[in-house]
Amino acid sequence: MIRFEAASKTYPDGTIAVDALDLVAPSGQITVLVGPSGCGKTTSLRMINRMIDATGGRILLDDQDIGKVEPAELRRGIGYVIQHAGLFPHRTIIDNIASVPIMLGRKKKQARADAMELLERVGLDQKFAHRYPVQLSGGQQQRVGVARALAADPPVMLMDEPFSAVDPVVREQLQDEFLRLQGELGKTIVFVTHDIDEAIKLGDQVAVLRVGGRLAQMATPAELLSNPIDDFVANFVGRDRGYRALGFEVVGALPLEPEPTVALSSSFDQAARAAQDGWILVLDDARRPQGWLAVDDGPAPGSEAINPVTLRRGGTVADVDGTYRAVLDAALSSPTGRGVVVDRDGAFAGTINATQVVELIESRGVAS
Amino acid sequence: MIAAADSPSSASSSPWHFFGYFMDHRSEDLGWLWTHAWLSVVPVIVGLLIALPLGWLSRRYGWLYPPMMSITGLLYTIPSIALFVLVPPLLGLSSLDPLQVPIALTVYSVALLVRVVADGLASVPDEVNQAATAIGYTRARRLFTVELPVAVPVIAAGLRVATVSNVSMVAIAGTIGLSNLGQLFQIGKDLSTPTAYYPPIVLGIVLCVLLALVLDSVILLLTRLATPWRRAVAAR
Ligand SMILES: Nc1ncnc2c1ncn2[C@@H]1O[C@H](COP(=O)(O)OP(=O)(O)OP(=O)(O)O)[C@@H](O)[C@H]1O
Ligand SMILES: [Mg+2]
Numbered sequence: 001m002i003r004f005e006a007a008s009k010t011y012p013d014g015t016i017a018v019d020a021l022d023l024v025a026p027s028g029q030i031t032v033l034v035g036p037s038g039c040g041k042t043t044s045l046r047m048i049n050r051m052i053d054a055t056g057g058r059i060l061l062d063d064q065d066i067g068k069v070e071p072a073e074l075r076r077g078i079g080y081v082i083q084h085a086g087l088f089p090h091r092t093i094i095d096n097i098a099s100v101p102i103m104l105g106r107k108k109k110q111a112r113a114d115a116m117e118l119l120e121r122v123g124l125d126q127k128f129a130h131r132y133p134v135q136l137s138g139g140q141q142q143r144v145g146v147a148r149a150l151a152a153d154p155p156v157m158l159m160d161e162p163f164s165a166v167d168p169v170v171r172e173q174l175q176d177e178f179l180r181l182q183g184e185l186g187k188t189i190v191f192v193t194h195d196i197d198e199a200i201k202l203g204d205q206v207a208v209l210r211v212g213g214r215l216a217q218m219a220t221p222a223e224l225l226s227n228p229i230d231d232f233v234a235n236f237v238g239r240d241r242g243y244r245a246l247g248f249e250v251v252g253a254l255p256l257e258p259e260p261t262v263a264l265s266s267s268f269d270q271a272a273r274a275a276q277d278g279w280i281l282v283l284d285d286a287r288r289p290q291g292w293l294a295v296d297d298g299p300a301p302g303s304e305a306i307n308p309v310t311l312r313r314g315g316t317v318a319d320v321d322g323t324y325r326a327v328l329d330a331a332l333s334s335p336t337g338r339g340v341v342v343d344r345d346g347a348f349a350g351t352i353n354a355t356q357v358v359e360l361i362e363s364r365g366v367a368s
Numbered sequence: 369m370i371a372a373a374d375s376p377s378s379a380s381s382s383p384w385h386f387f388g389y390f391m392d393h394r395s396e397d398l399g400w401l402w403t404h405a406w407l408s409v410v411p412v413i414v415g416l417l418i419a420l421p422l423g424w425l426s427r428r429y430g431w432l433y434p435p436m437m438s439i440t441g442l443l444y445t446i447p448s449i450a451l452f453v454l455v456p457p458l459l460g461l462s463s464l465d466p467l468q469v470p471i472a473l474t475v476y477s478v479a480l481l482v483r484v485v486a487d488g489l490a491s492v493p494d495e496v497n498q499a500a501t502a503i504g505y506t507r508a509r510r511l512f513t514v515e516l517p518v519a520v521p522v523i524a525a526g527l528r529v530a531t532v533s534n535v536s537m538v539a540i541a542g543t544i545g546l547s548n549l550g551q552l553f554q555i556g557k558d559l560s561t562p563t564a565y566y567p568p569i570v571l572g573i574v575l576c577v578l579l580a581l582v583l584d585s586v587i588l589l590l591t592r593l594a595t596p597w598r599r600a601v602a603a604r
Contacts, residue, residue, distance in 0.1 A: 051501060075504035086499030090517045090597045100503050132600040148503070158502075 001027045001062060002048060002156065002190065008056035009043050009213070017043040018213035020057060027062075027155075028186040032203035034193055036236070040213030041192040045158050048190060049078045061156065076104065079149030079157040079187075083165050085141040087133035093119070093144050094129040100152040111151075118147040123177050139170040146178070150185070159191045163198070175201060196237055200225065200244070208233050222248035246325035251360060254320060254327065256341055256350025264290055268299030268306050279336045282311060287347040289317055289340050317342055320349055324364070328357045382566070386574060389567035397552070401575055404548040407541070408534040408583060411470050412527060415477025416485075422478070423485025424511070436482060443479040448537045451475065452544060469541045476537065477530045484526030488519030521598055524591035528584050535580040539572065549575050 004023040010016050017040040025031035033041045046052040047059055050071040059066050066074055087096050095102075097115035102108060119126055122143040133141055142162060149157060163171045163178075179202065182189065193199055199206045200221040208216040208224070210232055217229040225245035228234040238244070260274040261281045271280045272295045282290045291311030300307035317340045318330035331339030331354040338351035390397055426436040451472040456463045459471065492515050500510040516523075542550010552572030559565040592599070 049502060051498070072504045072506050075502055078502075080499070080502035082495055082498060082502070084495045086493070086495035088496060088499070088514055088518070089493075090514075090520075090595065103504065103509070132597040134597070135600050145499075148499075 001025065001060075002031075002188065003060040003063075004044070004047075004057070005060065006057035007044070007047060007054045007059050009040070009047060009052060010055045016212060018047070018054075021213060021215055023207055023215060023218065025188060025190050026204075027188045029204040030182060030189045030191055030202055032191045032193060032199040032206045033209060034196055034199040034203075034206055034236075035209035035216075036211060037194060039209040039211045041194070041209060042160055043213065044209070045160055045190060045192050048156075048158055049075045049080060051075075076100065076152065077154050077156065079152075079154045081142075081145050081149045081157065081159045081162045083161045084138075085133075085145035087141055087144055087148070089133050092130050092132060093124075093136070096133065096144055097147045097151050099148060104152060115147070115151060118151060119144075121181070122147045122150075139166045139174060142166060142174060143177075146181075155188055157187045157189045159189065161193055162191075164193065164195065171198075178202065208236060243325070246328065246361065247323050249324050249364070250321055251324055251327055254341060254350075254352055255356060255360075256352055257338070259338065259348075259351045261287075261348060262293075262306070264306060264308065266306060267304045269304065271295075271306055277336065281340065281348065281351075282306060283348055286345075289342065289348050291315075292335055294335075315340060318352075320344070324357065324361055327352060328354065328361070331357050383570045386567045386571040390571050397549075397571065397575070400542075400547060400549045400551055401579065404535070404538050404542075404550075404576075405579055405583070407469055407473065407538045407548055408531055408579070411473035411534060412477045412481075412530045414470075414474045415481050415530065416523075416527065418474070418478045419481035419485050422482045424489065426482065427486045427489045433486060436486070440479040440482045443475060448472065448476070448540050449544070452541050464546065469538065469546055472541075473534050473537060477534065480530045480533075481523075481526055484523055485519070488522035488526070489515055491522050492518045517594075520591065520595050524587060524594075528587050531583050531587060532580045535576055535583065539576055549579070 002023075002025040004021045006020045006022060007018060008016070008020050009018040019040075021040075021044060023031075023044075033044060035041055043052055047054045048061070048066070050066060050069075054067070061069075061074075087093075088099065091099070094112050094115045097118055098108070098111035101111040101114065106114075116126055116129060119129060124140060124143050124147075128136060128140065128144075133144070136144065142165075145162065149159075163174045166174065175198065191199075191202060193202075203221055205218060205220055206224050207218045210216045216236075217224065217233045219227070222245060224233070224237055225241045225248065228237050228241070234241070259281055260276055261283050262271045262274055264282050264284055271282070271293055274280055275293075275295045278295045280293050280295070282293050284290050290308075291313040292315070293306060293311055297307065297310040299305060300309075312335045315334040316326070316330050318327040320341055320343050322330075322341070327339060327341070329339075330341065331337065331352060334340060334351075337353050339353065339357070340351055341349045343349045422436065426432040452468060453463075455461065455468050455472045456465055461468060496514065496518065497510065500514045505514065538548050539550035539553065542548045542552070543554050549572050552568040552575070556565060556567070556569035556572065559568065
């Protein structure tokens with residue numbers, strides 16, 4: 001656990017970057033620091049590994065005052081990932097990852113073997129092992145940066161906008177893999193970003209800072225979206241926060257409607273006879289939804305079979321354990337207005353329409 | 369033909385006769401070449417050893433950089449012949465002391481390399497230094513295992529300039545009587561009365577250029593071996 005106790009940083013030129021910050025980052029969880037540019041996120045993060053020394057208050061790591069620990073010693077138990085990865089350009093990927101274990105005196109051979117494993121763990125092919133950093137894309141370099149920070153298995157990880165220099169598609173991949181990895185490793189993570197969506201996606205709790213390094217609000221993502229403490233936080237969290245908050249609440253019991261279905265292998269005639277309002281849901285052999293068939297589209301040319309080309313596959317599919325947002329999206333994106341819901345194995349469970357979902361959302365509001 | 373240098377004939381005074389001249393005075397010329405090579409290389413190595421801490425200091429303490437660059441820049445503007453002549457009295461050596469030339473050239477090399485080392489260290493990307501600090505490297509470990517290796521390309525480029533310019537400055541020392549390839553220019557001048565006699569002069573130029581090329585290639589080769597990661601940059 002990391003605890004800021006009225007920690008402050010005033011730079012020599014008088015800039016107050018962090019002002020009496022009280023904050024707890026619980027063990028095994030992701031705490032995100034988010035806020036506008038210049039609000040003191042990087043400064044706060046670097047005070048934890050003493051790359052910047054606090055000028056007031058103190059910071060405790062597992063109840064020990066970090067001000068009393070030798071900086072180099074302290075840093076060896078804290079992984080650190082920065083925006084442009086900061087890989088050592090003169091070392092191969094494998095040697096970059098093995099840097100910390102080798103510094104700690106582990107045998108080179110063992111350190112490299114471990115590094116190989118880590119490479120795979122962060123989703124990189126082992127063929128990259130003997131390349132140099134310039135030969136990797138930005139996203140790949142960032143993965144290596146994460147692997148290097150993890151190499152000595154530090155209990156704490158500090159991450160300063162690690163995914164913000166890559167394009168949105170890669171960023172999303174990196175975020176998903178990061179969450180998967182954290183699910184396996186359970187590190188104590190402090191994660192800095194200026195992107196509220198990233199904060200809400202990744203954080204177990206989110207600390208919103210305002211310029212001048214003051215804490216505006218510390219809350220879970222759902223709480224932050226549904227109950228911002230003041231206008232600053234509300235504006236920062238964004239306009240469609242009501243809708244986004246729906247992404248954090250699982251509906252629970254869904255009032256599903258039955259829906260006639262046919263197998264992909266059935267004839268077009270069978271499908272047309274079973275159709276409801278001119279639409280029929282087509283399933284594969286494992287009863288997984290394949291798409292909606294419009295009776296008007298007719299059979300495959302020159303045959304009696306269902307034409308797989310005309311199936312409408314655009315709608316999203318919600319899980320029975322899905323959030324309000326996922327279920328609502330399934331209903332809204334379905335060409336029939338009937339949202340497709342599947343069970344845990346991906347097999348068709350039933351449908352629900354948007355009116356029903358909105359009723360659920362409203363009754364939720366009344367109940368809580 | 370054996371006495372070509374003593375009684376130059378009009379046929380052998382052609383500039384192209386330098387090879388014949390070389391064959392006639394082989395052992396003496398090779399001796400000079402050898403000394404010339406040492407005089408060019410050793411001051412650069414000693415100069416680098418002195419410039420490394422100075423360059424590091426002027427990088428570490430920002431306020432040192434401007435005065436350090438002014439002083440080393442000024443040193444470099446002193447004409448080499450003046451420095452050769454001034455070194456013995458300043459250091460209490462006899463003139464024509466064997467250390468006279470290496471000391472003067474070391475001064476030049478330091479003057480050139482302090483800036484090169486400081487700029488080389490400055491060429492290390494900020495995030496690389498931060499990453500090294502953040503993973504728990506001590507300052508010394510960071511300097512020797514990250515900053516200096518990453519600065520090698522910049523420092524090596526400076527070493528090449530220093531070495532090649534030393535080759536020409538050693539030759540100037542030869543003209544004031546120290547034994548190296550510069551002597552060939554002195555001999556050529558002495559033999560050019562009453563009529564011009566080129567072979568020793570051309571030979572001096574050819575050997576100096578060859579020496580510079582060889583030394584330059586050796587540094588280039590060593591740099592390549594020391595920086596395999598640079599080839600990855602080039603092949604990108
Ligand atoms: N070395 C320094 N000297 C003086 N002021 C500084 C220094 N470093 C940062 N600051 C100032 O402290 C404040 C906080 O900086 P910090 O880097 O922590 O912000 P940040 O929240 O990480 O911003 P960004 O999102 O742009 O990275 C800023 O006003 C910045 O200008
Ligand atoms: Mg920052």
